[in-house]
Amino acid sequence: PGAGNIKVVVRVRPFNSREKDRNARCIVSMAGSQTVLTQLAPETNGKNKAGHKAAAVGSKTFAFDKSYWSFDRKDSNFADQEDLFGDLGRPLLDNAFQGYNNCIFAYGQTGSGKSYSMMGYGEEEGVIPKICRDMFERIDGMAVKDKNMTSTVEVSYLEIYNERVRDLLNPSTKGNLKVREHPSTGPYVEDLAKLVVRNFVEIEHLMDEGNKARTVAATNMNETSSRSHAVFTLTLTQKRHDIETNMDTEKVAKISLVDLAGSERATSTGATGARLKEGAEINRSLSTLGRVIAALADLSTASKAKSKGMQVPYRDSVLTWLLKDSLGGNSLTAMIAAISPADINFEETLSTLRYADSAKRIKNHAVVNEDPNA
Numbered sequence: 058p059g060a061g062n063i064k065v066v067v068r069v070r071p072f073n074s075r076e077k078d079r080n081a082r083c084i085v086s087m088a089g090s091q092t093v094l095t096q097l098a099p100e101t102n103g104k105n106k107a108g109h110k111a112a113a114v115g116s117k118t119f120a121f122d123k124s125y126w127s128f129d130r131k132d133s134n135f136a137d138q139e140d141l142f143g144d145l146g147r148p149l150l151d152n153a154f155q156g157y158n159n160c161i162f163a164y165g166q167t168g169s170g171k172s173y174s175m176m177g178y179g180e181e182e183g184v185i186p187k188i189c190r191d192m193f194e195r196i197d198g199m200a201v202k203d204k205n206m207t208s209t210v211e212v213s214y215l216e217i218y219n220e221r222v223r224d225l226l227n228p229s230t231k232g233n234l235k236v237r238e239h240p241s242t243g244p245y246v247e248d249l250a251k252l253v254v255r256n257f258v259e260i261e262h263l264m265d266e267g268n269k270a271r272t273v274a275a276t277n278m279n280e281t282s283s284r285s286h287a288v289f290t291l292t293l294t295q296k297r298h299d300i301e302t303n304m305d306t307e308k309v310a311k312i313s314l315v316d317l318a319g320s321e322r323a324t325s326t327g328a329t330g331a332r333l334k335e336g337a338e339i340n341r342s343l344s345t346l347g348r349v350i351a352a353l354a355d356l357s358t359a360s361k362a363k364s365k366g367m368q369v370p371y372r373d374s375v376l377t378w379l380l381k382d383s384l385g386g387n388s389l390t391a392m393i394a395a396i397s398p399a400d401i402n403f404e405e406t407l408s409t410l411r412y413a414d415s416a417k418r419i420k421n422h423a424v425v426n427e428d429p430n431a
């Protein structure tokens with residue numbers, strides 16, 4: 058892949074019980090790459106009785122690389138976990154086995170389906186466990202075919218809260234881990250556990266431990282896990298021994314899978330004091346990530362001369378700094394914008410779609426259709 062390989066997709070989940078209780082209406086529709094968000098008249102917002110149709114006052118149309126309709130399982134267009142994995146996970150694994158770093162981000166308000174898409178719940182495995190399974194299947198397949206090839210997988214799992222780093226696989230580590238920069242290999246987290254895993258069962262166990270640690274840490278510190286970014290990293294090392302030359306060659310690739318903090322603005326949740334500061338820090342990481350991706354997208358379309366003066370603001374947040382070597386270059390980056398289908402979340406959904414829109418590689422800006430009959 059060439060520079061600036063950024064894929065932006067959107068996924069809408071089913072109604073949750075709160076939305077059902079409030080007789081919410083579905084204001085999202087999708088067709089191919091298009092996602093249309095309908096705005097209902099304010100006085101009818103959230104108050105619709107069943108069968109009582111609120112007036113639509115306008116709609117906004119966005120185009121992404123793909124739109125995933127996960128609203129209604131009975132729909133023939135329904136997109137399941139496997140669809141998402143096939144489109145995003147598989148090409149990323151192909152790229153990783155070539156020796157390139159990659160990442161996937163899930164962005165959206167709390168409760169929009171980020172963790173469902175990334176980690177999944179129970180039988181409904183998300184893209185992370187599916188990537189792990191597929192990675193070991195590929196490794197086992199290669200080991201049979203090529204006796205001179207050895208592959209190693211290492212895993213780390215960290216959380217960034219208020220711009221501070223915590224190890225989810227070694228929760229007893231006291232205090233915050235320091236982010237340092239190695240002159241040749243780039244930014245890294247000092248003392249972060251990086252554990253070798255030999256099969257899916259081992260990695261699944263660590264995933265569970267890390268997920269639990271995330272909740273426990275949040276409870277102990279009186280935080281909510283929706284306010285932290287979780288970064289699950291796989292490092293794949295492929296060593297090949299050439300019998301004729303008696304030389305070893307090595308390919309290393311890193312896959313970073315990021316469940317971002319809830320994107321809801323601090324003000325909309327009535328936050329004050331420490332909570333407000335937290336909100337500001339979260340927004341700093343999220344806005345920096347948005348700017349980094351947009352800058353990379355611009356770089357990929359800019360002329361050589363023009364791109365020389367362009368800066369990518371990696372250093373402006375811990376998240377982007379740590380992912381510096383996984384964003385841009387030969388990396389594949391996918392952003393999943395997770396949204397609620399309900400009218401009562403119109404504002405947050407619109408802001409998520411706008412964020413995703415600005416991260417897109419080709420900037421065809423949102424078309425605003427003021428169609429009263431939409």
Ligand code: ADP
Nearest residue numbers: 070071127166167168169170171172173174178
């Ligand atoms: P977030 O991580 O963005 O806060 P979650 O992923 O935890 O949100 O999703 C909130 C709830 O909605 C969960 O109960 C989850 O199972 C459900 N959910 C989210 N996305 C989907 C989906 N695509 N299909 C079915 N249920 C979903």
Ligand code: MG
Nearest residue numbers: 171172173283
């Ligand atoms: Mg979550």
